[in-house]
Amino acid sequence: MASTSPENESPNASSSISNEPEKPPIEPIRLPTVEEIRGQDIWNNCGVRSIVSGVMGGGLGLFMGLFIGSFDSPITRDEMSGRQQFIYTAKQMGRRSWSSAKAFAVMGLIFSAAECVIEKARAKHDTTNTVVAGCVTGGAISAKGGPKAACAGCAGFAAFSVVIEKFLDRYD
DSSP states (O other): OOOSGGSSSOOHHHHOOOOOOOOOOOOOOOOOOOOHHHHHHHOOOOHHHHHHHHHHHHHHHHHHHHHHHHTTTOOTTTGGOOOHHHHHHHHHHHHHHHHHHOOOHHHHHHHHHHHHHHHHHHEEEEEEEHHHHHHHHHHTTTGGOOOOHHHHHHHHHHHHHHHHHHHHHHOO
């Protein structure tokens, strides 16, 4: 019976094993199809991107409102019957979800529109776009509170946007 220990291997077998990493195979370049190019052109439109972000933000706000609204409890819970508690909770969930949906939709729409317009104007895709878009969004959302609130909203939302970008690590 032959042993497969390193002493019994032929010199040719040991020389064929090298310490160099294997190079990946070269693949041919694939050109995008007409449908892919059209899809990219549609998605690069700032209006389309903003509306999609607004709709997605509204959906997220709807679910968050339903979740948070389910935890709202009336002060006089002991005095309410089971049916009254259910109706009250359902109404609270509806109010909260509608309010959150509107807020998140506006936030998503403004942020996406600002970031897209800034990116196209600067012709760069970097963190500066995120900072400026965050500032515009925070300032616009809190503008009803006056100039101090708008400045605080600008700074807060810009900082939040940078933290999220760093967490998601979108840019190198």
